[in-house]
Amino acid sequence: MKYKNKKKCHVRQNYITKHYSAIIGEDRENFEYKGLSHEKYRNKRVKLNFNPNKKDRKNSWIDKKSRISRKNKFGKKKSWRFDKSDYEKL
Numbered sequence: 001m002k003y004k005n006k007k008k009c010h011v012r013q014n015y016i017t018k019h020y021s022a023i024i025g026e027d028r029e030n031f032e033y034k035g036l037s038h039e040k041y042r043n044k045r046v047k048l049n050f051n052p053n054k055k056d057r058k059n060s061w062i063d064k065k066s067r068i069s070r071k072n073k074f075g076k077k078k079s080w081r082f083d084k085s086d087y088e089k090l
Helices: 084-089
Strands: 010-014 020-026 030-037 045-047 061-063 067-070 074-077
Touching: 010 030
Parallel strands: none
Antiparallel strands: 010 020, 010 074, 020 030, 030 061, 030 067, 045 061
């Protein structure tokens, strides 16, 4: 289900959690994603080298664990981009 080409990874807002999520894979009905945040939560997140939102100066963290949810739970694709150095964390 994960994208083989990491450049296809993108960001969408999750309507359930109200947070942005890194979409790391998809099939016909579902997205595989990892949550994005400004906060480090215990040992469950990894710090990104660069925030995907270039307008935001705060540090960005991504969940270590991926989740799967229906496509209709997400908003439109954002124009944010991940830095090449962060691909290994996706």
